[in-house]
Amino acid sequence: MSSTDASTEQDASPATDAARDEIVARFAAHLGDGLLESHVVPDVDIWLRVSRESWREAAEFAKNGLGFAYFSFLGGIDWMPSPFGREMDSQIDITLGNDEASKIDQTIEQGIAGGETRFQVFARVNDIVNGLGITLKVDLADDDLSVDSWVSVYPGANWHEREAWEMYGFSFNDHPGLRALYLPSDFEGHPLRKDYPLLARRMKPWPGIVDVEQMPGEGDDEDGASSD
Amino acid sequence: MSASLNILGELSYWQQTGIRVGAGLAAVLLIAGTLVYLHLFKLVSFMQSRLGPMEAGPFGSLQLLAEVGKFLQKEDIFPRKADRFVFAAAPFVVLMSTFLLVVVVPGGPDAWFIDTELGIYLAMAVSSVSVIGILMAGWGSASKYSMLGGLRATGQLIAYELPLILAVLGVVIQAGTMNMQGIVYAQAEGSIFGWDGIGNPYILTQGVAFLIFMVAMQAELTQAPFDMPIAESELVSGYMTEYSGMRFLLFFIGEFATAGVFSAIAAVLFLGGWSIPGIDPNDNIMNVLGPLVMLVKIVGLTFVVFWARFTFPRFREDQLQKLAWKVLIPLALTNIVVTGILKVAF
Amino acid sequence: MRMERAVTEAALSNRAQLSYIAAQAADARVNVELETEGMTLNIGPQHPATHGTLRIIAKLDGEQVVAVDPVMGYMHRGYEKLAEVRTYPQVTTLINRIDWVGSFANEVPFILAAERLMEVEAPPRAQWIRTILFEMSRIANITLFLGDMGLQVGAVTPAFFAFRDREHVLNLIEAVTGGRFHPNFDRIGGLKDDLPAGWITETRRVMKKMRQYCDEIETLVEGNEIFQARTRGIGVIPAHIGLSYGLSGANIRGSGVDWDVRRDSPCGMVHNETDWKVWTHPDGDSFARFWVRLQETRESTRIIDQLIDNIPSGPIMAKVPRIIKVPAGEAYVETENPLGVMGYYVISKGELVPYRVKIRSASFNNISITPWLLKGVYVPDIITILGSLYFILGDIDR
Numbered sequence: 005m006s007s008t009d010a011s012t013e014q015d016a017s018p019a020t021d022a023a024r025d026e027i028v029a030r031f032a033a034h035l036g037d038g039l040l041e042s043h044v045v046p047d048v049d050i051w052l053r054v055s056r057e058s059w060r061e062a063a064e065f066a067k068n069g070l071g072f073a074y075f076s077f078l079g080g081i082d083w084m085p086s087p088f089g090r091e092m093d094s095q096i097d098i099t100l101g102n103d104e105a106s107k108i109d110q111t112i113e114q115g116i117a118g119g120e121t122r123f124q125v126f127a128r129v130n131d132i133v134n135g136l137g138i139t140l141k142v143d144l145a146d147d148d149l150s151v152d153s154w155v156s157v158y159p160g161a162n163w164h165e166r167e168a169w170e171m172y173g174f175s176f177n178d179h180p181g182l183r184a185l186y187l188p189s190d191f192e193g194h195p196l197r198k199d200y201p202l203l204a205r206r207m208k209p210w211p212g213i214v215d216v217e218q219m220p221g222e223g224d225d226e227d228g229a230s231s232d
Numbered sequence: 233m234s235a236s237l238n239i240l241g242e243l244s245y246w247q248q249t250g251i252r253v254g255a256g257l258a259a260v261l262l263i264a265g266t267l268v269y270l271h272l273f274k275l276v277s278f279m280q281s282r283l284g285p286m287e288a289g290p291f292g293s294l295q296l297l298a299e300v301g302k303f304l305q306k307e308d309i310f311p312r313k314a315d316r317f318v319f320a321a322a323p324f325v326v327l328m329s330t331f332l333l334v335v336v337v338p339g340g341p342d343a344w345f346i347d348t349e350l351g352i353y354l355a356m357a358v359s360s361v362s363v364i365g366i367l368m369a370g371w372g373s374a375s376k377y378s379m380l381g382g383l384r385a386t387g388q389l390i391a392y393e394l395p396l397i398l399a400v401l402g403v404v405i406q407a408g409t410m411n412m413q414g415i416v417y418a419q420a421e422g423s424i425f426g427w428d429g430i431g432n433p434y435i436l437t438q439g440v441a442f443l444i445f446m447v448a449m450q451a452e453l454t455q456a457p458f459d460m461p462i463a464e465s466e467l468v469s470g471y472m473t474e475y476s477g478m479r480f481l482l483f484f485i486g487e488f489a490t491a492g493v494f495s496a497i498a499a500v501l502f503l504g505g506w507s508i509p510g511i512d513p514n515d516n517i518m519n520v521l522g523p524l525v526m527l528v529k530i531v532g533l534t535f536v537v538f539w540a541r542f543t544f545p546r547f548r549e550d551q552l553q554k555l556a557w558k559v560l561i562p563l564a565l566t567n568i569v570v571t572g573i574l575k576v577a578f
Numbered sequence: 579m580r581m582e583r584a585v586t587e588a589a590l591s592n593r594a595q596l597s598y599i600a601a602q603a604a605d606a607r608v609n610v611e612l613e614t615e616g617m618t619l620n621i622g623p624q625h626p627a628t629h630g631t632l633r634i635i636a637k638l639d640g641e642q643v644v645a646v647d648p649v650m651g652y653m654h655r656g657y658e659k660l661a662e663v664r665t666y667p668q669v670t671t672l673i674n675r676i677d678w679v680g681s682f683a684n685e686v687p688f689i690l691a692a693e694r695l696m697e698v699e700a701p702p703r704a705q706w707i708r709t710i711l712f713e714m715s716r717i718a719n720i721t722l723f724l725g726d727m728g729l730q731v732g733a734v735t736p737a738f739f740a741f742r743d744r745e746h747v748l749n750l751i752e753a754v755t756g757g758r759f760h761p762n763f764d765r766i767g768g769l770k771d772d773l774p775a776g777w778i779t780e781t782r783r784v785m786k787k788m789r790q791y792c793d794e795i796e797t798l799v800e801g802n803e804i805f806q807a808r809t810r811g812i813g814v815i816p817a818h819i820g821l822s823y824g825l826s827g828a829n830i831r832g833s834g835v836d837w838d839v840r841r842d843s844p845c846g847m848v849h850n851e852t853d854w855k856v857w858t859h860p861d862g863d864s865f866a867r868f869w870v871r872l873q874e875t876r877e878s879t880r881i882i883d884q885l886i887d888n889i890p891s892g893p894i895m896a897k898v899p900r901i902i903k904v905p906a907g908e909a910y911v912e913t914e915n916p917l918g919v920m921g922y923y924v925i926s927k928g929e930l931v932p933y934r935v936k937i938r939s940a941s942f943n944n945i946s947i948t949p950w951l952l953k954g955v956y957v958p959d960i961i962t963i964l965g966s967l968y969f970i971l972g973d974i975d976r
Contacts, residue, residue, distance in 0.1 A: 076938060077921070
């Protein structure tokens, strides 16, 4: 997906383009410096990245000012590539190797609408009447993984924030009660972080890409990895 | 007493009582068994477009024996916090009220357990004892589900006893006696505007009372649409949740036995009991045919009860109470007034 | 109570420890005396009413609810973490099992998101068959609800009719995909296989039967006075509250909001090639939600009837490489699944596996309204309202 500007994509229908561009413009006008980056794919979607201080304000403006009354979801992203090897591409056990080729690239590279930190919180709200949706992102400082809670604006964010807290370790200021949602109350760690290992993969490494799985007892004439 | 039963008159008191007790047990259990098979296994299965039990015996007729055997060999579980005596006694109290009820039901001109002037009055009084049993079960189980079920049951059963009794009063006024045999004779020997082809079954003249009685009976049996106490999708089994094995079997059999006995009482009150139009009620043959006729009428009435049970959703507790107090009782009272006026006038 | 005092008096800075003790206290409270003033009733996780292992801790005052706290996670399988180590076709196998009753519909938004990232469009024939199977999974899902709603309020018989008539649709799905419950049929760029011979005639017959079933349920359940007394006016959700909680599907349409992703933001499916209608009901109570779903089922049968007649011919799969590496980017696609709006936010870094998949499941938002909705209702109404919101545990727990 190329991150070309909306202005150079002329093949989209002008009507949706204008609607989405106008939303971005109004956000910029309301938040000023709070709006850090925006990305519009014409006829498809809008991404906006706001600063931490204006996270709740962005929500309020979306709901009350722009009519985005529908709360879709809220989640977290961890942009650090997983330090564990044995992933899909690796044919060898990368973590054991010591040479440069087998080190996993740990550079953090954010996606659409940029970002500067490892963790981001992203949320999506919809405008039902016009059929539009916005994805809002916010960076979390590496030393203080907290951001304002959206519960006072969208009550539905309550459970989503609880899930983000337990899966990533983010804390949300002014949340009515951050406690575990899915995991048992004595669980340690934050599972969806990339440096939390997926134990099943630790136990049994990825067998490589197989085209057809061997029937039990069928000969070893075919190698497991028949990738082309 | 007619000639053929003189032999019974020569037996000692204890032998007579023994026969009566045995016959009572047989009556209750056989009726319960028949109802369980016919209605619970087959009727509901056909209504739900499935076959029901087919393996045990021809067409699944011995399924109940298998179920009884299964329940009997189960572990007798007591919840840790349960009051052992109350918990254990509750099913017996419920079943006891059923057995006490069955003694007033006559099966023929001479085939009765007791023949007392109290008749239906005794039956109504004794049927309330089961409420105590249900409350014992609910409280003694030391479980919140059971207690909720027990409380709901108590409220419901007490509320619906009034329409039951008031409906019966209309019949008593028309028959002029509370004696069950007397009511049967009044219907068998009565006539509708002079035509005595089928006697005078009170379902025709007391139709409103019959409907009220059936609705109240459904509620007294805690069958849907009045099965809040056992609301399966909420309270698992209400007051029966913690019971397993033989005690559960007692509740289970008790439920169907009570349905049978109440239907028997309804048959006596409204359908003419053991009498068939065409045969003289004093004829000796009625001592044999009478119980069979009663069985047929019981099966017919319980058919309606279970048909309603498996069709309707259940009322909520407050809607249930509203129905009893605001609809059934005024209706029953009006019925009594009208019956009284007509009885005096004609 | 002793436990609560321990919680408040101890100097606890460790949040995990605090939550652990609070959880123990909550469990202890549940097992304590039998007072009905402020009684805490534990509904589930093993319970005949909840569609799976959902635990609801209800604080009661007699028969009225004071507060409700749903506890979930008994079926949490960690799909979002698992998806990070699975190739795209393998993720399809996983997500079949989110909403296992109408499972073809789970795959579609994910496949559409991946197709958007790859800038591949499925050929028309595949799009039409995808839509038909999508609507069929809706019928399979909602017929279960129609029968089951009767069960929640106490009528045991409609549930049997539901299972009997659902079999026909499941047989159809099995004939095409090979699986009744987990088809795993959608592929990036199209579908796995084409339709078998005779399937179209059979579908017409089955759709007629499903319409008969809907009529039956209408008389048996919806028209029943007791059912109406149990569901009318129970669990009213005002439209703006529903929107801010993220309710979707028939839950929000039962509150009068005219929103259907199939019509308003279609993506890759061809509903708008047919003539169909979005059903709403202004009341917002449990009866309205039931009614909307009943009408939707009938509407689905009509959509399928129209689509069945006009399936274009052509290939069933676009040209995609054998081993699929999706180009880097982010995409979010949502569709109108039987339970509500389901969406997948797929972040890809150009590898064989997705980098992050965020699953937006409908029932998660639908149930998040229960602490607000269930205040002050009676205990039987808890079951009615939960039944009318209609959740599947796999959808909540992922």
